[in-house]
Amino acid sequence: MGVYYSTFPPLGNIPHQHSSRPNANKFYNKHLVKNYYNIPMPQKFAITFSCITVLFFLSLFIPVKNDNDCSKILFSSQGELLRVWLNGNEQYQFPKSEKISEKYKTAVLHFEDKRFNWHFGIDPIAVIRAIKQNATAGKIESGASTITMQVARLKKPKKRTFFAKLLETHFALRMELWKSKDKIFAEYASLAPMGGNIIGAETACWRFFGHGSEEITWAEAALLALLPNRPSALNLEKERGKLLERRNNLLKSLAKAGYINEETLNSALQESLPRVNADWRFKTPHYAEAVLSLFPNKNIFHGTIDGKIQTRLEGIAKNYGKRIREYSNVNISVLITETKTGKIRGYLGSLDYYDSLSKGMIDGVRAHRSTGSIMKPFLYALAMEGGPYTPESLIEDVPTWFKGFSPQNADKSFSGVVPFKEALVRSLNVPAVKILSDYGVEDFHFWLKNAGLNGLSRSSESYGLSLILGGGEASLLELVPLYSMLMNEGKRTQLKWLEDSTAEKNEQLLQSITAYHIKEILTSVKRPDFEQYHLQFNNHIPVAWKTGTSYGSRDAWAIGVNEQWTIGVWVGNFAGGSVANLSGSATAAPLLFSLFNNLSDNKKRMWSELPRDADFEEIEICTLSGYKAKDFCPHKKNILLPINRMQSKTCQFHKEIIISKNTGFEVCSLCWNVEDTLHIIEEHYSPSVRNELRKTGREPKAETLHNPSCLAKKEGILFSIVYPENGARLFLPSSDALSEMGFIAIAAHKQRDAELQWFLDGNFLGTTKSEHKMAVTVGSGEHRIGVQDMLGIYLETRFRVRAKI
Numbered sequence: 001m002g003v004y005y006s007t008f009p010p011l012g013n014i015p016h017q018h019s020s021r022p023n024a025n026k027f028y029n030k031h032l033v034k035n036y037y038n039i040p041m042p043q044k045f046a047i048t049f050s051c052i053t054v055l056f057f058l059s060l061f062i063p064v065k066n067d068n069d070c071s072k073i074l075f076s077s078q079g080e081l082l083r084v085w086l087n088g089n090e091q092y093q094f095p096k097s098e099k100i101s102e103k104y105k106t107a108v109l110h111f112e113d114k115r116f117n118w119h120f121g122i123d124p125i126a127v128i129r130a131i132k133q134n135a136t137a138g139k140i141e142s143g144a145s146t147i148t149m150q151v152a153r154l155k156k157p158k159k160r161t162f163f164a165k166l167l168e169t170h171f172a173l174r175m176e177l178w179k180s181k182d183k184i185f186a187e188y189a190s191l192a193p194m195g196g197n198i199i200g201a202e203t204a205c206w207r208f209f210g211h212g213s214e215e216i217t218w219a220e221a222a223l224l225a226l227l228p229n230r231p232s233a234l235n236l237e238k239e240r241g242k243l244l245e246r247r248n249n250l251l252k253s254l255a256k257a258g259y260i261n262e263e264t265l266n267s268a269l270q271e272s273l274p275r276v277n278a279d280w281r282f283k284t285p286h287y288a289e290a291v292l293s294l295f296p297n298k299n300i301f302h303g304t305i306d307g308k309i310q311t312r313l314e315g316i317a318k319n320y321g322k323r324i325r326e327y328s329n330v331n332i333s334v335l336i337t338e339t340k341t342g343k344i345r346g347y348l349g350s351l352d353y354y355d356s357l358s359k360g361m362i363d364g365v366r367a368h369r370s371t372g373s374i375m376k377p378f379l380y381a382l383a384m385e386g387g388p389y390t391p392e393s394l395i396e397d398v399p400t401w402f403k404g405f406s407p408q409n410a411d412k413s414f415s416g417v418v419p420f421k422e423a424l425v426r427s428l429n430v431p432a433v434k435i436l437s438d439y440g441v442e443d444f445h446f447w448l449k450n451a452g453l454n455g456l457s458r459s460s461e462s463y464g465l466s467l468i469l470g471g472g473e474a475s476l477l478e479l480v481p482l483y484s485m486l487m488n489e490g491k492r493t494q495l496k497w498l499e500d501s502t503a504e505k506n507e508q509l510l511q512s513i514t515a516y517h518i519k520e521i522l523t524s525v526k527r528p529d530f531e532q533y534h535l536q537f538n539n540h541i542p543v544a545w546k547t548g549t550s551y552g553s554r555d556a557w558a559i560g561v562n563e564q565w566t567i568g569v570w571v572g573n574f575a576g577g578s579v580a581n582l583s584g585s586a587t588a589a590p591l592l593f594s595l596f597n598n599l600s601d602n603k604k605r606m607w608s609e610l611p612r613d614a615d616f617e618e619i620e621i622c623t624l625s626g627y628k629a630k631d632f633c634p635h636k637k638n639i640l641l642p643i644n645r646m647q648s649k650t651c652q653f654h655k656e657i658i659i660s661k662n663t664g665f666e667v668c669s670l671c672w673n674v675e676d677t678l679h680i681i682e683e684h685y686s687p688s689v690r691n692e693l694r695k696t697g698r699e700p701k702a703e704t705l706h707n708p709s710c711l712a713k714k715e716g717i718l719f720s721i722v723y724p725e726n727g728a729r730l731f732l733p734s735s736d737a738l739s740e741m742g743f744i745a746i747a748a749h750k751q752r753d754a755e756l757q758w759f760l761d762g763n764f765l766g767t768t769k770s771e772h773k774m775a776v777t778v779g780s781g782e783h784r785i786g787v788q789d790m791l792g793i794y795l796e797t798r799f800r801v802r803a804k805i
Contacts, residue, residue: 632656
């Protein structure tokens with residue numbers, strides 16, 4: 001060392017780097033460089049080599065990063081592989097795992113690196129052997145690469161040069177310093193090339209054998225140990241004979257080394273090489289895409305899909321799809337969840353993901369479609385909670401106009417009056433619109449949005465009353481949790497996509513007593529349009545269910561729930577066109593019931609009763625009307641209803657009157673003889689209701705007429721003008737150049753054979769009897785229609801007409 005320093009000037013003659021003299025540092029650096037060039041070459045080489053050596057060993061202490069670009073992987077709840085995604089390098093590569101099969105590890109180390117557990121990343125014995133072999137052959141035949149060095153090359157691939165080998169050695173030493181042998185081998189197992197774009201032993205196990213490495217056989221382990229040796233030249237797609245021979249030779253070598261016995265060897269030798277499918281088709285593609293979009297930052301997904309249930313779902317749906325596709329080109333989407341946990345156990349986005357003609361790649365479970373009547377149960381539930389309705393309440397089902405909107409029932413008929421629960425079971429449109437009008441479109445729209453129906457993108461005003469008839473859109477993904485709420489005491493169960501995801505708190509959207517009533521309503525009455533299918537269904541399996549059909553027969557829905565399952569079915573075509581004879585009850589419901597029949601377990605609980613701790617109030621209602629009973633209602637019963645109801649309404653279908661014993665007419669203080677009076681209770685219906693009941697042969701007993709000699713003249717309530725309503729604005733198509741427009745005016749009378757006289761703007765139009773409909777022709781502007789009965793009672797309605805352009 002003194003030799004070097006003798007060539008440098010004395011320190012006292014070198015300006016200090018902090019000297020105040022100008023250019024002191026520059027002078028110092030130049031002086032060092034000049035003296036370095038004066039050093040003899042051997043000494044210079046020694047200095048350089050020493051520096052490099054120091055830097056080399058210091059760099060070994062730089063930590064090794066784990067930077068593998070792995071594929072995202074989806075498993076079923078039973079551990080079945082559902083989907084593997086390509087990584088950024090367009091390869092399939094499972095994430096690294098330290099749970100390595102001992103069979104695989106033994107086969108690899110025996111074939112590649114027998115002294116792996118003893119060397120420090122470089123095997124000196126293998127290096128000496130390689131030098132001898134290469135010298136004898138006159139070319140490179142052996143590289144003496146250890147497992148650790150192979151990991152270095154696989155992590156940072158470079159051209160095979162001496163310098164690249166030096167870098168591999170350096171990286172191998174770093175890994176040996178920073179990682180355990182188990183972790184290094186785990187790196188190798190995840191990086192080993194297995195042919196094509198298959199990287200890693202675990203990936204190869206699923207790709208070639210259809211199972212994970214924990215189930216590997218000795219024959220499979222030997223094959224995986226060989227494949228990385230020459231993956232492009234010797235693989236399962238070519239040179240299969242040579243590959244089989246080399247695999248068997250390795251198995252015999254393992255037996256000779258004492259790793260396997262003779263019996264195991266013979267069994268392993270009998271195994272054939274696996275076949276590789278050209279197309280790696282995955283399961284539940286729509287579910288996989290949904291999971292990937294919901295959890296973009298995860299790499300391994302342990303899904304809630306049940307492989308057995310999924311297989312049964314696909315088989316049942318595809319067989320059913322074949323039958324209905326004989327008549328129309330439709331698609332099917334199904335979502336199956338556990339009612340109590342919200343776990344998604346079956347998911348069918350379409351009948352065939354790869355069917356481009358039917359747009360099979362569209363996910364019908366997540367697609368927003370017109371709802372038809374499928375949301376009616378929730379409107380009825382809210383109306384029950386808000387009041388005044390009860391499950392027994394009578395609701396008018398008559399021709400009705402709501403500011404120009406006139407809903408029609410599916411069969412174009414009217415029932416006059418129906419109980420609340422029957423209106424829901426029969427899915428009648430007119431009562432539903434009336435209930436929505438009473439409850440409020442804005443409030444219902446707000447509740448639906450809060451309940452998770454994100455497809456309602458417009459304001460409540462833009463939907464209007466048609467919201468309950470399919471004017472809004474929703475998906476199975478949004479609707480199924482709402483139906484599961486009926487079996488969960490009014491709590492909306494959040495869908496659970498992954499087994500290891502944290503459970504979200506279920507939101508209380510309905511009172512438990514309300515959910516109980518709606519559930520019972522949707523179960524108790526058989527649907528007349530589904531009787532033939534209902535009889536085929538196992539009646540021991542209770543289901544609360546509802547169907548829906550969108551306008552124009554574009555979408556058919558059926559959703560059902562019991563304690564075990566909540567199942568939603570949608571049938572239609574993704575193009576959005578009409579489908580002949582498509583309906584929820586005839587098209588979607590048969591598949592719904594087939595799934596319930598196939599999946600439900602009779603040995604497990606399937607139905608829930610009213611919770612003992614439920615909050616409710618007990619109210620006495622009239623048996624006829626279903627509203628809070630008046631003192632004089634002849635028949636009454638108690639019913640359990642939600643608490644804190646905002647509205648309360650007493651029975652309007654009974655009235656107490658005083659009649660004359662002699663004449664039978666109703667009398668009052670202006671016309672009675674006190675000694676000739678009798679108090680009676682009779683049923684009371686509006687003229688419109690009586691008119692519709694009369695058409696169906698269910699007309700109730702005629703109401704008692706007031707004494708015609710009485711000055712009170714109370715008979716004004718005997719008839720009413722149904723259409724147009726007072727203050728209506730009519731938009732009518734123009735009929736000719738004079739812009740005359742026509743429509744049908746309608747009235748209703750309590751008496752069967754009553755006659756009514758009609759007037760338009762004071763001019764006589766004509767007379768009607770029994771069925772009171774009058775054709776009216778008008779021009780634009782304000783008009784009035786008057787109607788007079790035979791007793792001289794006159795009613796009038798005013799309206800405005802505009803021509804429809």
